[in-house]
Amino acid sequence: MARIGKKAGMIAVFVIAAIALAAGIALAAYVDNNRHGEARDLAKASAACFVEKQVELARTGLGQGRLGQGDGSLVPELWGQENRPPVPALSPTTLNYAEGPDNGPALVLVHGQGMQWEDYARVLPELAKRYHVFAVDCFGHGESAHDSALYSCQAIGQELKDFAAQEIGGPYLVSGHSSGGVVAAWLAANDAEHVTACLLEDPPFFRVTPEEMQAPPGCFVWKDAFEVVHAYLGQDKVADPAVYYAQHSYLFGLFGGLQPKIAEWTAAERAANPDAHLTLAWVPHDWVRGLYFYDDFDVRFAETFHDGSWFAGVDQADLLSRIACPAVYLKAKTKYGEDGLLLAANSDEDAARVQELVGACETIVVESGHDIHYDHPEAFVEAMDRVAGNN
Template sequence: MVVAGIVAAVIAVGGIALAVYVDNNRYGEERLIEKARAAGFDEKRIEIDGATVNFAEGPDNGPALLLIHGQSMQWEDYASVLPDLAASYHVFAIDCFGHGESAHDPARYTCAIQGQALVTFAREVIGGPYAVSGLSSGGIIAAWVAAHDVEHVTALVLEDPPLFHVTPDEMQKDPGCFVWLDGFTVIHGFLEQDETDDLAVYYAEHSYLFSQFGGLQPKIAEWTRSERAANPDGHLVLSWVPHDWVRGMYFYDDFDPRFSEAFYQGTWVSEDEQADMLESVACPTVYLKAETQYGKDGVLYAANSDEDAERVESLVRECETVRIASGHDIHYEHPAAFIEAVDRACERAGA
């Protein structure tokens, strides 16, 4: 009887753990977004130069802060930090062109065009001084904004931007980098074919990341096909796969893959543009650099290399670098560290 009771208890605990695991995979992200909305964030739209810019605005509880998400994400990617940021800042989180509910127009898929739209957004919506933070390609846009709106940008947070590792030549330098293999070449392949019309399904079938999981890739692809067939208009969630593994696909239903094609073709930004904008940044800057790692095959598993990071540091006049053991999306994985970086940059600016 005692043994039977122990077995029953173990089965019950295992069942609860499995239920929690599945529930988090399916609804964890949604709950974060709900908390952000409950903290007072309202979604709004504005037309800038004939293009829709979608954004979320929080309550006015302090200095203005503009947040720019990374590629294939949207403003909701910041949900894990929005409630805490809203306690001290007046937060504006935008959808970049090609993402979310902002305009999907390939003619606007350059760093400079997006940056200029945000300078205009700041003038028309924020209407005063503001700090700016961006993740990944959003970090490069944030640097562009800081360089071209020096009068109003008070502080800058660069959250693991792929500076000097973002053009095709830079990304293919031996031994190559993860985002080229897992992102741009896969999405280019998707655009070049007509057999699969769902980017999430195509990515699951051809992902470099999932190919490293041995025989698990076909199963992930099968689950992705089933989920997309059942819920074609929703964000992608998979019950049996850890959410962090597939989080990069979560907003694929609102993402224009032609945005990635601009990176593949090398039209989004040039090496010279990157250097020029960094040299023009005048405000206090905190550079959050995720740890540099390499795969067994020598592929760079990071936004950029240590050498690239040193170049960033040499070009930005008031740069304070924080290196952190983290994946790429630092604000999601380490929200407290990200908020501390924002506070630090704003404190240095006297904001």
């Protein structure tokens, strides 16, 4: 009996040790993914021969909603007039982008707010096999110009139209995510001669303006992003917008007592690595991914959604109705919070309007978070191939 007991004890020790080892390995993998997962995705894109570049654009057009002489003032008197007065010459502006190998038709990728071209890293290697990809940094993001005169749909659209003419010089496909999806729609409608197809990835149509976002039941992005940024810009106690967001985030507030700890870790991480993308070892990366690129994000871009100037001069229904090329509308499934808040880019009713207004459109609904190309890269690539006629 003693031998049996001793043997059982040894087995128990081995089992406990094995469990502890497995737990240690799982914890190490969890921390490693939080810290380095994005970098590994980017390394794969680099291995697929993507090269980061910059180009100076001549700024030949003055888009509707473009701001004035660098002082933040709108100049609506110049919008859409036949014989408008001469516009003062504008200095060239820098657009940063990553270009892949020339393996097929040109494809312009436009990321969402708060991101940058690297947000597409998970899908770039596969896309590079059959497209000539140009993934841009929108103005106010990444290494592109941080110039508030360019923080509007019209201005970004016009500059990307100029970019396509200058660097592609022919037909191209376009895909945009979130606010980038609205820009992609603008390009499809306003550069119809060259845009052959478009993929609209979860754009917030009919939930773009301040009035639309605040209409009952309210939108997550208004409470979690635009209200927080507006409050940040109105105070002077917290210098770092990422830290301020962590302290006041609606999302982190849902975690109860964990929010102060996340804010504390964010402040410590930003202080230790002020020029690096934000990663937190102990917080699931998906929870804080919206802050990952905040080191290269001008939050004044977000303020234009709070005051409505980002979408000035654009009529959503008219814009969508002028898209004549084949289109796929890739929508994340609509969800609502326990408090009734819309936890999606827009509602099913809004999505139905998009489908109705875009002539040759196919709507595909995916069970996913907002960033479909990150959460479900295979679904995104399949949708891209579908609208391009590659499957």
